[in-house]
Amino acid sequence: MADEKDTRDQEHQPARTDEQKVDTTHAQETGAASVSAEAALPDTGAARFDTEPRRVGERRGMFGTSSGNDTSGYGGLRQPILFPGTSPRPYGGYFDAVVDALAEATGEVFEAAVASVVVDRGELTLHVRREHLPTVARALRDDAALRFEMCTGVSGVHFPDHAGAELHAVYHFQSITHSPRRVRIEVTCPEEDPHIPSIVGTYPGNDWHERETWDMFGIIFDDHPALTRILMPDDWPGHPQRKDYPLGGIPVEYKGATIPAPDERRSYN
Amino acid sequence: MSTRTDHDLYGEGDAVEGAVFTAAGGDWDQVVADAAALGEERIVVNMGPQHPSTHGVLRLILELDGELVREARAGIGYLHTGIEKNMEYRTWVQGTTFCTRMDYLMPIFNETAYCLGVEKLLGITDQVTTRANDIRVLMMELNRVGSHLIALGTGGMELGATTVMTICFRERERILRFFEAVTGLRMNHAYVRPGGVNQDVPAEALDALEAELGLLKRGISELEKLLLKNPLLIGRTQDVGHLDLAGCMALGITGPILRSTGLPHDLRKADPYCGYETYDFDVVTRDSTDAYGRLCIRIDEMWESLRIAEQAIARLRDSAGEPVMVADKKIAWPAQMNVGPDGQGNSLEHIRRIMGESMEALIHHFKLVTEGFRVPPGQAYAAIESPKGELGCHVVSDGGTRPYRVHVRDPSFNNLQAMSVMSEGGLVADVIVAVASIDPVMGGVDR
Numbered sequence: 001m002a003d004e005k006d007t008r009d010q011e012h013q014p015a016r017t018d019e020q021k022v023d024t025t026h027a028q029e030t031g032a033a034s035v036s037a038e039a040a041l042p043d044t045g046a047a048r049f050d051t052e053p054r055r056v057g058e059r060r061g062m063f064g065t066s067s068g069n070d071t072s073g074y075g076g077l078r079q080p081i082l083f084p085g086t087s088p089r090p091y092g093g094y095f096d097a098v099v100d101a102l103a104e105a106t107g108e109v110f111e112a113a114v115a116s117v118v119v120d121r122g123e124l125t126l127h128v129r130r131e132h133l134p135t136v137a138r139a140l141r142d143d144a145a146l147r148f149e150m151c152t153g154v155s156g157v158h159f160p161d162h163a164g165a166e167l168h169a170v171y172h173f174q175s176i177t178h179s180p181r182r183v184r185i186e187v188t189c190p191e192e193d194p195h196i197p198s199i200v201g202t203y204p205g206n207d208w209h210e211r212e213t214w215d216m217f218g219i220i221f222d223d224h225p226a227l228t229r230i231l232m233p234d235d236w237p238g239h240p241q242r243k244d245y246p247l248g249g250i251p252v253e254y255k256g257a258t259i260p261a262p263d264e265r266r267s268y269n
Numbered sequence: 270m271s272t273r274t275d276h277d278l279y280g281e282g283d284a285v286e287g288a289v290f291t292a293a294g295g296d297w298d299q300v301v302a303d304a305a306a307l308g309e310e311r312i313v314v315n316m317g318p319q320h321p322s323t324h325g326v327l328r329l330i331l332e333l334d335g336e337l338v339r340e341a342r343a344g345i346g347y348l349h350t351g352i353e354k355n356m357e358y359r360t361w362v363q364g365t366t367f368c369t370r371m372d373y374l375m376p377i378f379n380e381t382a383y384c385l386g387v388e389k390l391l392g393i394t395d396q397v398t399t400r401a402n403d404i405r406v407l408m409m410e411l412n413r414v415g416s417h418l419i420a421l422g423t424g425g426m427e428l429g430a431t432t433v434m435t436i437c438f439r440e441r442e443r444i445l446r447f448f449e450a451v452t453g454l455r456m457n458h459a460y461v462r463p464g465g466v467n468q469d470v471p472a473e474a475l476d477a478l479e480a481e482l483g484l485l486k487r488g489i490s491e492l493e494k495l496l497l498k499n500p501l502l503i504g505r506t507q508d509v510g511h512l513d514l515a516g517c518m519a520l521g522i523t524g525p526i527l528r529s530t531g532l533p534h535d536l537r538k539a540d541p542y543c544g545y546e547t548y549d550f551d552v553v554t555r556d557s558t559d560a561y562g563r564l565c566i567r568i569d570e571m572w573e574s575l576r577i578a579e580q581a582i583a584r585l586r587d588s589a590g591e592p593v594m595v596a597d598k599k600i601a602w603p604a605q606m607n608v609g610p611d612g613q614g615n616s617l618e619h620i621r622r623i624m625g626e627s628m629e630a631l632i633h634h635f636k637l638v639t640e641g642f643r644v645p646p647g648q649a650y651a652a653i654e655s656p657k658g659e660l661g662c663h664v665v666s667d668g669g670t671r672p673y674r675v676h677v678r679d680p681s682f683n684n685l686q687a688m689s690v691m692s693e694g695g696l697v698a699d700v701i702v703a704v705a706s707i708d709p710v711m712g713g714v715d716r
Contacts (some may be wrong), residue, residue: 035462056667059667059668059669079668081646081667082646083647120647120648121389121647123650125648150518150521150523151521151684152661152678153521153676154673155663156674156676157673170648170663170676172663174659176518176532176534179539179540180536180539180540182540182650182652184648203519203521204520205519205520205521205522205683205686206521208683208685208686209681209682209683213577218460230345230346230716231345232346232349233346238488241354247351247354247355262355262358262359263358268360268639268670269642269649269670
């Protein structure tokens, strides 16, 4: 997959919002893949009303390492990672009310802002385009029908194979007025342009959470008052929770036998 | 404080013009520039990371104007151990062994939050047995008492009252003895597992716990008598560490700090999990918005926790022998632990079965232990009411036998942000009280 990544259509990467181009890029990418079933799978964002699963990456082999010590013969296995796709109405529970209230509160921005609505495992996820995140967050907090007073932080997720949307920032909101409503906002940005607007202006409590996500994933939260590292030392190179960042660790030797570090070990994954 | 020399310690060794401040961390340049602009009147004090009253390796950067704190910042990360990253390289079940060590004073809560997230991903939330839920509730509530005891004990010690600490640690020991009898460990249990709990609670352990509960109650009463009317303590804590409801909302503060503003927000009532809706208890609030109110809340919450624990014990007596794991053999841990002549290990009955009777059982055991189970792709967020506030766990699966990503929203991490608002404008001695009333545990803050 590494070589595929290099041959990716770089020119079209930043234009992620242009759905047609992303689709083409993806078609080129899957064309090179070995499993034909994959070609039929749609990319995120491309299909607003597509209930097909979203493909966010690919699992390879059956064993943990890629250093060539998988002698099982299963190393060539390739399976797409499929996340639940856009859900059809009705969403059930309070989800319809939340989506409707958000549509009303954000007005014409809603169509552009919310790329898809996913209901999965009893949770509501709104995929929001990054440029509209502050508008959506402000509406979530201030609109009387929404009133998500609390943002319980942002969590980064790194999908190195999710072309054009490698870095995901996942926010969870909680309403106390309309307890126990919760909503999840998922925002993505490409690795080449890791910028997402900060929502510290709306949710000041997100300050440290955004710093942590910057520290661990390298997502730059624009307009954050002081986006500095928080857990790692200030001069630390790299962002430790990205998937391409090694776990580290040294082989342990005991009575002549050597156990490799956990990320070098031959193990199921 | 930054060291001030005439030599740049990190430079090439040549003397440089004027004073050189060497400092590491945060926005030190800004702090130093501001301090320099104000002349010598303001002192920047670096409190911690190794300081007996900062609740662990917490570094407080205080800008002092005499005794007054003008600006306070927290520096964290000294206990960062990369637990979240490590969990991505272990199976879903092994994850409990890691997350239990996050906030080491509330291990059961860490495990439960994580396991509820995994169960949501697996779609087996409804299949978790009643007995497993009752055990979780019992363990969590006892753990809450233990955590609150430490909060009060270390808080008291930081104010110079060592008796409070000795009483609290003495009482907590009763709970730890029960934990040890059930899980084999006093802390870091890895007891709650996806699908249930690791092993059943033996009736003898319940007997021992019930025998201790009376003493525990007496100890908490003793603590109440020692603390609540104590003029010194009241003088130190009342109207200190003020944070009102608006401040709590803005900063996303939960737990006793939020409830000290009078808002009865408790996830056990608001969004019940593990069958909390079937228990009879009250949410404790105060409206003093200060450190004293939080202290009272913690004491009253211990009484409520014991109330829940007693109900849970009664239920566990009734449901003795019922399963504590989901019935799905593809998820349930195959073995039960047992105490043998050489210590705790797999139950002999199980060993006999896999080694002597069934080849398939052996294969099953081996596969589940080495490979683990697969979790369908997707993400889930589970939140529980920990002693410190909302403990959330965001788990992402790529369909493999290991977590793709686990993020823990630790309440201490979030609540510690309130330290500056609580202590700026107050006296330097009140910073300690404010931090103690937040009750941050750095293992959870830094993970």
